[in-house]
Amino acid sequence: MIRIGVIGYGYWGPNLVRNCFEAKEAQVACVSDLREDRLALLNNRYPTVKTTRDFRELIEDPSIDAVAIATPVSTHYDLALKALQEGKHVLVEKPLASDTTQVQHLMDVAQKRNLVLMVDHTFVYTGSVRKIRELVETGGLGEIYYYDSVRVNLGLFQHDVNVLWDLAVHDLSIMDYVLPFRPCAVSATGLNHVPGGTENIAYLTLFFEGNLIAHIHANWLAPVKLRRTLIGASRKMIVYDDLDQAEKIKVYDKGITLNNHQNPEKLYQMLVGYRTGDMLAPQIDGTEALRREIDHFLHCIRQHEEPITGGSAGLRVVEILQAASQSMAQRGRPVELRLTTLEATA
Amino acid sequence: MIRIGVIGYGYWGPNLVRNCFEAKEAQVACVSDLREDRLALLNNRYPTVKTTRDFRELIEDPSIDAVAIATPVSTHYDLALKALQEGKHVLVEKPLASDTTQVQHLMDVAQKRNLVLMVDHTFVYTGSVRKIRELVETGGLGEIYYYDSVRVNLGLFQHDVNVLWDLAVHDLSIMDYVLPFRPCAVSATGLNHVPGGTENIAYLTLFFEGNLIAHIHANWLAPVKLRRTLIGASRKMIVYDDLDQAEKIKVYDKGITLNNHQNPEKLYQMLVGYRTGDMLAPQIDGTEALRREIDHFLHCIRQHEEPITGGSAGLRVVEILQAASQSMAQRGRPVELRLTTLEATA
């Protein structure tokens, strides 16, 4: 039985607690939050769980094996560092930390102490995203041309990060999991409409070495909720609509055909043909992502394994977010991704 | 009765011919196309219309008052110039020409000869776009925050222009008509997936002086057809879905509220409130846009008026497209719009 402490019982914390509660090999030992009313709510639902307003009490409790952190982004680094230093395995809500230096330090500490460091890239554990990865790997999509995502709704405005760090982080973590390539540069644009706030609408383009481009539209100020991703490829194309209860993934047997005519005088437009066939909506495993993720966290702790969404995945995503913020401040001026380049040349 | 000649009977030409045919004060005098089979098709439907493979025959015909041009973009300038030089009023399919120099020259010639020069910014003449303009002007939207459009489908790949010049041009012409501000700079990204082709997927951000940002996603290689625009504003927000047969325009009484707390220690997120109310889908006038547009063209000819979508509108749109192509070649580096700046300083 792995004993887990949860820091933060705001928006996401209750989901963590509920899923830890229902996991067979875990026990929720303690929950901390600064707000008494949040703790009272927890006590009502789970009278047997210990609560505290001081996270140190939780982190320093020697009976606790692992800590799950669901607090504002700006506090991730400090809390995760202290928990690692106390010898706890750590699961941090996305994004892992506020910059790549922080992430790299957390990774170092975790590695030296042989602890699991995992980031809560929730979507990676959904049946939909796992199906997309399966389709990319074996589904005959052909060459991937683009990845385009729209993730917009009204609120919740964050106060310590812009909308890319809050919403686009989901898309970046999905891409990190399903795409076989890493981006080499980004261009981002956006705007803030709240005095003293951060960008609440943003557009992010990711450039890759080859024939691939990616783009994300993230928006806290949209009249409708949209969660739709288009994946274009040479043989098949995917539409992933996370709000479609019945058919989240649709695979279209559609595309263009290119004819290699010898005669250069032939019109170019003759060379592009359009191909359209059946559409298949595969059945998706509906297991709650967080349930699968908690199980994976517990598994990695027991087996001393690196999680699918470990420090490296967290680092790659944070690097993109950092570069995007830089580009956005300069109206889309492209910014190169150095870690990727280093990886490629290593 | 105004006698009209139509050059080009490909994709758009038949719509022009049909609408000119049904307009009470116009007469389709002649249609030219390089392809015999296209002319045969026309002859079958309209046995009384004269046809020719040589556009000069049409342009030089003294009995013809006006010429409508529906040919590839790269030919617009030459054809429009010759027609103006022959004293014809001219309606050119969008975009008006290939660069701002060409547009300015056409405008000069038209002005000197007192002829109508009009660009076929079709959407400006739809009931939906006119309703949006009405809502912007008098509908209590409040301050406009963003304009976001997605215009994607499979095909038709153009051979002489990229996807921005083919699809985003519609959104630019709509914005030019409904927004009370002009963009001052652009950042664009995109990619071409066809050897020897132009960008078939592109993203374009438009920057404005104030609190407004605009963005367009244009794509010839999408598995589904989407035509959706979100307009965010301080009091109400609009969703314009051109493919929704029943409710093209939805006006949401939604937004955020900002509380001016005196206490600076209060959390920022407390300051942003979310407001949600009724949604209204106003009835839209379903008159075919091209029908209304042809009537406006005829009206401007008779009354010697400048069309709503005259040379100036065409020039503004072409300048943005030119700047976007430049930016796209440099991975999103921002490019300023000079004409707008000149206008503003003039």
Add this chain to the structure above:
Amino acid sequence: MIRIGVIGYGYWGPNLVRNCFEAKEAQVACVSDLREDRLALLNNRYPTVKTTRDFRELIEDPSIDAVAIATPVSTHYDLALKALQEGKHVLVEKPLASDTTQVQHLMDVAQKRNLVLMVDHTFVYTGSVRKIRELVETGGLGEIYYYDSVRVNLGLFQHDVNVLWDLAVHDLSIMDYVLPFRPCAVSATGLNHVPGGTENIAYLTLFFEGNLIAHIHANWLAPVKLRRTLIGASRKMIVYDDLDQAEKIKVYDKGITLNNHQNPEKLYQMLVGYRTGDMLAPQIDGTEALRREIDHFLHCIRQHEEPITGGSAGLRVVEILQAASQSMAQRGRPVELRLTTLEATA
């Protein structure tokens, strides 16, 4: 504080327990179910609640004030009767009992002992249905012409009642609440596809004295889930789609106009005009229906009031279901509703 016992912890029971748990003036004292595994599940979530496999233990517990029954329909009467006889207020899942004689007996016992008897017509307590009633009463719909509902999905097949008793009961309870008239006869058709089973697909028409007709399609064997009601009226029309997360109620300013021409030779079709205007989707109160319903139950107990969905409402719905089953056995032969007739003649 009103102490509540819940009988049955299958599909609906957990919702009852959760909402009673969160109601301020109620306390879940005991839950009974025949299945150990269901009680174990409850114990895991609510360690403080007493459980038993013997419902008598619960019913006879003098510390319990009220009993909520969420068991198969065929057991409703016996359980409710025993609970009333033990002096408990009773809330019974829909439908109230298996026939009108049972319902009338329950009503008699409750009245004599001055106890609240309420049926769980859940939809009556949703924001959507309350909005519809408001629109019918004051929204200018005009004369109501028809009420048409489709309620289909795959499963769950019930073993003791047919699909009308399981699904159409929702529509009948909604109609009972929102329509100003009572039906006078029914015609029903349906079929059973499972050996030994009950009708899993059924169609029910309700006739009214005046210009109104109602129809329900209920189906356990549909490939898609649909929950859509059309309400036609002389001035406005309503579409109520319970699966539309954003816009459950749409009010269409649409209809026909009838011209009273003097000239009888005029063609009839000239007399019918079509009128179409704006569509309004009013904001809907999203409070969970069961939460509001439990509060109403508690209120009626404290104030000795008759619930909105008391015995009379339950009786009217059960009478229709009984008549529908009779009609269905005779391929749609119409069956009159006697209670309604008695009411009318009384």
Add this chain to the structure above:
Amino acid sequence: MIRIGVIGYGYWGPNLVRNCFEAKEAQVACVSDLREDRLALLNNRYPTVKTTRDFRELIEDPSIDAVAIATPVSTHYDLALKALQEGKHVLVEKPLASDTTQVQHLMDVAQKRNLVLMVDHTFVYTGSVRKIRELVETGGLGEIYYYDSVRVNLGLFQHDVNVLWDLAVHDLSIMDYVLPFRPCAVSATGLNHVPGGTENIAYLTLFFEGNLIAHIHANWLAPVKLRRTLIGASRKMIVYDDLDQAEKIKVYDKGITLNNHQNPEKLYQMLVGYRTGDMLAPQIDGTEALRREIDHFLHCIRQHEEPITGGSAGLRVVEILQAASQSMAQRGRPVELRLTTLEATA
């Protein structure tokens, strides 16, 4: 070249004329209509076609081989009969005539004179319906359980027939084509809301000998347009939505499983299992139905063949409509179909 005369240039006539015009082996020789303005409209579009206000002129023209009739239902019989008597092949808009006696007489005359008599059951010629028939025949649907169709919209109110004769006739013609069984009885309900009018809302159940039931909801007074058919079967299920431009047909790998337990004490509900798998939307041939239908008419004339939608199909559909009108007048009392019974006993 087959020379065709078209009687009636109202709502449907223009589609007939256009498709005959574009058919290679046909020639539109003459069009008749009582209204001058309709003929003027035709003359404007097709200046070469002869027009007349007197249908006799058309029918008696010896140069005309075939006549297409697109007039109100009540005139079908007289016009078709006269045309056949003049030796013309005849295509009649649906439904073929006003009662079975009329249809049988038309069939007799056509047979004696060796002429083609065809009814315009348009949907039979759509790619969607042909795909459904293919799926029923070879697509592994298993045993068909039900056919459920909703066909509603606002208008057009007909003056000489009720809504079943106008809208449900489409569904009946589709069922006649795709289902391997014939109905044996009907029950119908409906209501008229216009003084002096016919039923504008109607529900029709069709009973079959075996495990199959069918139902149609037809409505001229609906706030939204719906065209959706559900086909339930033992192995797969179909949703056919004629308004879905991209995916008109969806085939769901869904259903129930029945376990043949030996133990009779096992609960019934244990016996029903739910099976859910992928959904496939097959590509649909988008050829205009009327184009394919006209070609079939011409083919039958040349080859002296019985059309797919000949007199027999027309007769079966009219018999159902007649029985439905009888049942509707008696609030759903079931009415047997005699022709079907005769067929079965023959």
